[in-house]
Amino acid sequence: MANMTKEKVRMPEQPPVVRARNFEEVALGYSPRLAMEEAERCLQCRHKPCVNGCPVSVPIPEFIKSVAAGDFEAAYRTIVTENSLPAICGRVCPQENQCEGECVRGKKGEPVAIGRLERFAADYALRSGVAGGAKPISNGHKVAVVGGGPAGLSCAGDLGKLGYEVTIFEALHALGGVLTYGIPEFRLPKSLVEEEIEKIAELGVTIHKNVVVGRSITVDELFADGFEAVFVGSGAGLPRFMGIDGENLNGVYSANEFLTRVNLMRAYDYPRNPTPVKTGKRVAVVGGGNVAMDAARTALRLGAEEVSIVYRRGMEELPARVEEIHHAQEEGIQFRLLANPKRILGDGVWVTGMECVEMELGEPDASGRRSPREKAGSEFVLELDTVIIAIGQSPNPLIRQTTPGLDIQRWGGIIVEEETMETSKAGVYAGGDAVTGAATVILAMGAGKKAAKAIHESLSKD
Amino acid sequence: MYCILQKDRLNDTVERMVVHAPFVARKCEPGQFVMVRVHEGGERIPLTIADYDRERETVTIIYQVVGFTTRQLSLLQADDSLSDFAGPLGRPADLEPKRRVLGIGGGVGAAPLYPQIRKLKELGANVDVVLGGRSSEFVILEQDFRAFADEVHIATNDGSLGTKGFVTDVLNKLLAEGKEYDEVICIGPLPMMKAVVGITKERGIPTGVSLNPIMIDGTGMCGGCRVTVGGETMFACVDGPDFDGWKVDFDECIRRQGMYKDMEEHLCLIEQEG
Numbered sequence: 163m164a165n166m167t168k169e170k171v172r173m174p175e176q177p178p179v180v181r182a183r184n185f186e187e188v189a190l191g192y193s194p195r196l197a198m199e200e201a202e203r204c205l206q207c208r209h210k211p212c213v214n215g216c217p218v219s220v221p222i223p224e225f226i227k228s229v230a231a232g233d234f235e236a237a238y239r240t241i242v243t244e245n246s247l248p249a250i251c252g253r254v255c256p257q258e259n260q261c262e263g264e265c266v267r268g269k270k271g272e273p274v275a276i277g278r279l280e281r282f283a284a285d286y287a288l289r290s291g292v293a294g295g296a297k298p299i300s301n302g303h304k305v306a307v308v309g310g311g312p313a314g315l316s317c318a319g320d321l322g323k324l325g326y327e328v329t330i331f332e333a334l335h336a337l338g339g340v341l342t343y344g345i346p347e348f349r350l351p352k353s354l355v356e357e358e359i360e361k362i363a364e365l366g367v368t369i370h371k372n373v374v375v376g377r378s379i380t381v382d383e384l385f386a387d388g389f390e391a392v393f394v395g396s397g398a399g400l401p402r403f404m405g406i407d408g409e410n411l412n413g414v415y416s417a418n419e420f421l422t423r424v425n426l427m428r429a430y431d432y433p434r435n436p437t438p439v440k441t442g443k444r445v446a447v448v449g450g451g452n453v454a455m456d457a458a459r460t461a462l463r464l465g466a467e468e469v470s471i472v473y474r475r476g477m478e479e480l481p482a483r484v485e486e487i488h489h490a491q492e493e494g495i496q497f498r499l500l501a502n503p504k505r506i507l508g509d510g511v512w513v514t515g516m517e518c519v520e521m522e523l524g525e526p527d528a529s530g531r532r533s534p535r536e537k538a539g540s541e542f543v544l545e546l547d548t549v550i551i552a553i554g555q556s557p558n559p560l561i562r563q564t565t566p567g568l569d570i571q572r573w574g575g576i577i578v579e580e581e582t583m584e585t586s587k588a589g590v591y592a593g594g595d596a597v598t599g600a601a602t603v604i605l606a607m608g609a610g611k612k613a614a615k616a617i618h619e620s621l622s623k624d
Numbered sequence: 625m626y627c628i629l630q631k632d633r634l635n636d637t638v639e640r641m642v643v644h645a646p647f648v649a650r651k652c653e654p655g656q657f658v659m660v661r662v663h664e665g666g667e668r669i670p671l672t673i674a675d676y677d678r679e680r681e682t683v684t685i686i687y688q689v690v691g692f693t694t695r696q697l698s699l700l701q702a703d704d705s706l707s708d709f710a711g712p713l714g715r716p717a718d719l720e721p722k723r724r725v726l727g728i729g730g731g732v733g734a735a736p737l738y739p740q741i742r743k744l745k746e747l748g749a750n751v752d753v754v755l756g757g758r759s760s761e762f763v764i765l766e767q768d769f770r771a772f773a774d775e776v777h778i779a780t781n782d783g784s785l786g787t788k789g790f791v792t793d794v795l796n797k798l799l800a801e802g803k804e805y806d807e808v809i810c811i812g813p814l815p816m817m818k819a820v821v822g823i824t825k826e827r828g829i830p831t832g833v834s835l836n837p838i839m840i841d842g843t844g845m846c847g848g849c850r851v852t853v854g855g856e857t858m859f860a861c862v863d864g865p866d867f868d869g870w871k872v873d874f875d876e877c878i879r880r881q882g883m884y885k886d887m888e889e890h891l892c893l894i895e896q897e898g
Contacts, residue, residue, distance in 0.1 A: 333843050335661055335668070335708040343841075370647070372659075372710035374843055378647040399845035403857060410850060410857065410876055412883045419846035427667060427840065433894055436692050437667040437840075438887040511879050558844055560862070 165202035168271030173278055178492040182462050185347045185430055188489060189253075194234070197282040201230035204274045207266055212276060215264035217608030218251075218316070220244045222261060222276055229279055238287035241280060246319035247312065247358050247607065249288060250341055252281025253350050255604045256483050288357050297366040301325035303621045306389040308375045308561065311339020312603045313395030313594025315362055316610035317617075322365030324618055329368040329389070331375050336426060339397055341603065343426035344418070346456050348463065352425070376560030381568075381590060391589050391617045394576060395610060398555045398595035404448070408506030409551075413442065413513035417449070417457040417552035424460050442547025443467045446516055448503055449552035450480040451600075455487065457550045458495045470496040470544070472503060474521050474534045500534065504541065506549055515545045557596050565590070575599055582616035583609055591617060625705040629682060635761040637689045638732055639698055640674070646681040648673070648711045654739035655717025655834070655866050658683065659842040661708035662696045669693050670839045670861075672736035673712060683709075686735035686764070692891045713842045717809075717832070717866045721747045726798070726805040727773075728754045728791050728820055730812020734765045736834055737811045744809075745772050752803070753777070754794045756812065760785035792819045805829055810869065814881065818874035825870045833869035835860045837880060852876050 174190040175181075181188050192200065204226040212222045221240055228237035241248045257263070257277040265273030286292075303326050307314040310332035318328045336342050341355045363369060373379060375396070384392050401416035403409055420439065423429040427437035441464040447457045450473035458469045471490070473480060476499050480487055491497070500521045507515040520540035523532040557574040569577040569586035576585055576592040583591045593609025595601055630642040648658055657672045675684035689698045700706070717740050725744050729737040734755050745751050752775040757763040759782045769776050778786025779794045787794050791812070808831040810820045817833045824831040837849040837860050844862035851860050854871035858864065 333710065334841060335710065343845075372708050373647050374710065374713060377656075377712055378651055378710075399843075401845070401847050403847065403850075405857075410852060410880065412880060416847040419840060419848045422840055422846050428665075432887070433891050435665060435667070436891055438884045438891075440883065440887075511882075560844070 164205055165199060167203065170203075170272045170275040170278070171196050171200040173275070178494070181348065182459075182493040185463055187351055188348050191285055192278055192282045194232070194286075197229055197234075197279060198232060200275050201226045201279055203267060204230070205266060211264040211266065212261040212274075215261040217260065217604050218245050218611050220248075220261075220280070225283060226274065226276070226279055229283060234283055234286040235290075235292050237283040238292055241283060244611075245280075245607070246316050246362055248280050249284035249354050249358050250312075250350060251604055251607070252277050252279075252284055254345060256602060258484065260604065284358075285354075288354065297364065298323060298325040300327055300366070303327065304329070304389045305617060305621075306331060306384045306392045307395065308381070308392060309333075309339060309395040309397055309594075309596070310337035310359075310369070311395055311397050311594065311606065312341060313397075313596075313606035313610040314339070314393065315359060316607040317393045317395060317593070317614045318367045318610075319362045319365060320611055320614035321617060322362065322367045324614075326618075326621075327366070327368070329370060331373045331379070332369065332371045333374040334426065335371050337369065337371070343422045344453065344456070346421065346425055346460050347430075348459070349456070374560065376564040381561065381565040381587075385589065390621055391591065393610070393613050393617065394561055394585070394590065394592040394596055395594045395606065396558055396561050396596045398557045398600045400556045400558050400574075401551070402554045402556065403551060404503060404553065406503060406505050408508055408513070411506055411508040411513045412511055413440065413508075413547055414506060414549045414551065417447070417453045417550050418555065420457055420550050421453070421460065424464070430464060439464065440548065441466050442513075444544075444546045445469045445548040445550065446472050446498075446544055446546050447550045447552055448472045449554070450475065450482060451552065451554070452482045452486055454552035455482045455490050455495075457552050459490055459493060461548065461550065462493055462495065466548070468496065469494075470498045472498045472501050472516075472518060472544075474500065474502040475523065475532075476500055479532075498544070502534070502536065507543065513547055513549055515543050516549055517541055517543050555595075555600050557599065561596070573599065581612075583613035584616060625707065626709040627705050628700055628702050631700070631702050634686065634764045638686060638762075638764050639689065640684060640686045641697075642682050642684050643706060643709055644681055645683045645709045645711075648683045648709065649676050649678055649681040652676050652683060652712035653716035654719065654743050655736070656712035656714045657736075657842070657865060658685065658709055658711035659713060659839065660685070660697070660706060662693060662700070662706055664707050666696065666707065667693055668708070668840060668842065670713075670836065670842055672834070672836075672865075674735040674738055676739075686732060688732040691888050695892075710842065714861060714865050715863070719743050719747065722749045722806045724805045725749045725751045726754065726795070726803075726808045727751060727769075728756070728795065728808060728810040728812070729765075730756045730791060730816040731758070731762050732764065733812030733816075733834075734763075734769075737809065738765055738768060740809055741769070742772060750774050752798070752805075754779065754791045754798075756780070756791035756794075756816070757785075758782065790819070791816060792823060795820060795823055799823075799827060807832065809833075814874055814878045817869060817872075818878075821869040821872070821874070831869035832866050833872060834865045835867060835872065835877060836865065837877060838883065851880075
């Protein structure tokens with residue numbers, strides 16, 4: 163008999179006052195007992211709506227059944243047939259819009275905590291040293307993957323399992339893309355990202371770090387070097403700025419810079435790590451997405467006394483995950499909603515404040531979005547010493563500038579055939595944020611997976 | 625890992641390393657740079673490519689020991705390895721055939737100047753060079769430039785070598801003597817580049833400069849290296865590092881370069897105290 167409790171089994175968390183000053187993980191994960199109790203809530207539906215909600219089609223009821231039976235290794239093995247990075251997805255996927263959004267139990271009460279269970283099974287496997295898949299026998303075909311983020315890793319993992327000789331080209335000194343430089347330690351421990359990526363490397367994937375495709379080597383040169391297909395998963399890492407006065411003052415960061423310093427370069431551990439970061443006492447983060455929440459919560463942990471989110475729409479419209487907004491509020495982040503920056507003020511060198519204007523929301527437009535407009539004469543000044551801009555990113559232009567024949571959207575996204583992720587250039591596939599603009603980790607992984615399937619179909623034909 | 629094949633000292637604070645880096649050596653052009661991480665856990669610093677050898681797959685870097693990370697670099701010898709060496713990065717310099725070019729290099733800025741001036745010479749230009757430094761030991765690559773340049777002038781602040789004064793004093797003298805240049809390329813400390821552009825802009829001589837702002841990734845994903853050029857924000861790591869000197873907001877560059885000065889000094893102090 164299933165556990166018919168309406169609520170998910172609660173996952174232990176660090177208390178807000180403690181965690182707001184450390185970089186350790188906020189959510190502590192289920193114990194085996196809690197995991198089995200939650201797994202009992204799954205009704206094992208025959209039509210499996212949850213699987214339809216998962217961009218990489220993890221066999222959800224099957225793995226949950228193993229968790230309920232206490233066979234955690236079997237649960238892990240079931241998950242990794244479809245998902246190469248389950249410890250990561252279990253933590254950062256917006257499950258409310260995906261698998262859990264479709265769960266039957268969600269109609270009367272809370273859905274089954276699929277994400278927490280996936281995380282539990284993956285953590286169990288990493289902790290108890292369950293080996294990854296053995297290196298398969300090579301089929302002799304060479305495929306290049308540009309970018310070691312979620313899209314590239316998932317594409318490389320799937321092709322590796324099929325016996326392809328895959329080489330990942332990564333621009334930075336560490337793999338993981340946004341998992342490594344963007345999402346903070348307190349949401350996604352980096353040691354875990356490294357371990358999970360190591361499982362992909364064990365499939366025999368070759369990794370070239372410090373190689374910037376477009377500069378170190380071009381896509382055409384990859385083909386000349388014998389690669390038969392190229393997957394571009396170069397992400398959307400180009401930060402947007404507002405173009406307002408004072409944006410180049412000292413103390414103004416893009417969220418990408420701020421988070422890269424702290425996460426990839428571990429500036430939070432200065433001076434043991436030599437990369438510095440400057441967080442003042444009063445910090446404003448401009449924007450309302452997950453990146454803004456990450457930057458604000460990071461600033462708090464670095465010792466800021468007051469951190470506010472400045473967003474031009476209201477609470478309802480914040481694009482960040484509800485859970486992240488909730489965590490931020492618990493930790494004491496202020497929300498200055500319906501406010502838009504007009505200019506950043508400084509003493510000639512450093513930031514001293516930001517002039518904002520109050521906004522109001524108009525009637526919904528054709529797309530259903532209520533567009534914000536300024537309230538005349540409502541300008542006000544926030545006194546600050548740091549401003550972090552988190553208003554979005556676009557695809558890096560390097561690949562498109564150096565790859566003739568690649569069709570691109572006006573805003574910079576690579577155009578692909580939706581079913582196969584094929585681009586306009588023969589043999590070149592693309593996926594993830596490079597195609598969609600900034601989206602989610604799991605959608606990028608889904609795209610990498612789709613491309614791997616299409617590459618396999620194309621190369622195994624000959 | 626990237627093996628150091630050769631290392632030598634050019635003077636008390638400036639050193640040269642030849643590093644085995646196949647991907648960089650295969651593609652790099654004058655004007656480009658690399659991001660270097662000396663050890664696992666270290667910071668990323670940008671260093672300009674001073675020379676390269678495609679056959680041997682090597683890249684030469686020349687750096688001045690100014691702080692924590694360059695000191696760590698300086699402790700390494702031939703046969704040691706660098707943890708990371710990413711590149712080539714940045715846009716290659718726009719080097720079109722010119723008739724008469726003046727290269728001005730301040731201190732370690734002579735290193736990135738070298739491949740650009742040599743290439744212009746190969747393209748058929750007459751090239752003169754002015755090298756500057758605080759005193760004689762800060763002037764580097766004099767012989768390397770003399771090997772192909774038409775004239776090489778030196779300026780030191782204390783007069784220990786060449787003209788006593790600044791590179792701008794030599795520049796003014798050359799122009800006063802009636803020397804004409806189609807272009808000046810100037811690489812060195814920001815105040816020096818600013819002073820040179822102050823003169824050349826007035827005289828209508830196009831002047832290229834190479835900016836060296838604070839960088840983290842060096843690939844265009846953070847904007848830490850942003851500079852204002854012609855009123856527009858540019859990222860030096862992808863739009864540069866070479867820019868039209870007439871258009872650069874040098875004062876802003878100088879302000880931004882000092883952003884972490886106190887923390888850098890702190891780090892060096894900790895290191896000294898062990």
